[in-house]
Amino acid sequence: MHTVWKGSISFGLVNIPVKLHAATEDKDIKLRQLHKKCNNPIKYKKTCEHCNEEVQPEDIIMAYEYTTNKFIELDKYELEKLKKDQEAKAVDIINFVKLEEIDPIYFDRSYYLSPGDGGGKAYSLLRDSLANSGKIGVAKIMIRSKEKLAVVRPFNNALIMETLHFPDEVRAISDVPNIPENIELSKKEMDTATLLIDQLTEPFEPEKFTDDYRTALMELIKEKLENEKGVEAKQLDNNVVDIMKALEESIKKTKAKKTTRKKTEERKKA
Structure with missing residues (x-):
């Protein structure tokens, strides 16, 4: 273990x-989100909305928001020291x-x-x-x-x-809305409810209880695997990407050379 x-x-x-x-x-069945177009798993990136760019781990700092959009930065060494002081x-x-x-x-x-x-x-x-x-x-x-x-x-x-x-x-029970108070209940109603509770009372045996939804979901997955062909993610061909980049760079260089040549010829004519 x-x-x-x-x-x-x-x-x-x-x-x-x-x-x-x-x-x-955790026995939950993990389902992945795929891009419908190519069946590749969706990934989540950490981005900055202000800079409109992906943020790398080394560019992230820890801070506490003490009021809306105002933060106090907490140095990682301060946090580490605090953690060690408490661990002892x-x-x-x-x-x-x-x-x-x-x-x-x-x-x-x-x-x-x-x-x-x-x-x-x-x-x-x-x-x-x-x-x-x-x-x-x-x-x-x-x-x-x-x-x-x-x-x-x-x-x-x-x-x-x-x-x-x-x-x-733990949230205060007083914050829970619409809890009934002082509702009058008849003796017959109470006796009937108590009798029902007594009839359904038995020793707690946890092995008797199962996650019916998880079992049904697993059965559905097994059935689909037996009767259907699974989808496969379309892999990105790195060679194609490299070739495309090379072609794009070649086009840029060619355009730049043509522009330079044209300017040179115009100067000569002038």
Whole structure:
């Protein structure tokens, strides 16, 4: 399993070298956009609207837009230093809480934690002590230049880390429009709804659920591959391009020579 991050997690005086592995993967079927004329994939280029030209990576700077169309530039060395300063203190477990105290709206992504070299015993200590206490650890960690709030908890026979959204990243429920309040519901309506919920209640078994759209899309693709001939992108012939450029340059040079010759002849006649 691919390692996405290496470091350590500490609680108290215990330091645990760990490796981070993505616990989930994107199973979406990727569809490409092609140019209808030649079936070549569409590419997106970074351009400047003001200069009307493509911008190369070395010509791009980072900046923060503090008001409309006004920016403060951030030097890449300043950003790198800030990142390194935060990385040194980003993996400490701050405190311990109960899992049920955290609303699912805060959860972002899940990662498996495996012990690094020599970290097996400390890893087991944290895993087993969390399982015995019924608590989870709250920590901060730097991943891909961004500080994230996270929780560490036992999962089967391993530790799992789940990143969380910071409170200011979760929008206020009061901003949601048209939420009904003080709607009177009869006892019969409530009893019927509760009965329906009870009848449909069963243990959560995630393997029972599948992505029906993805399955149907994959079946459609397989069917088309069996019954239709795929399209092929028209490759650009570099030789043709080189020849065309050579011809165009030759025409320009020929025109220039004719113009020079004509001016010379006119001077002689004068």
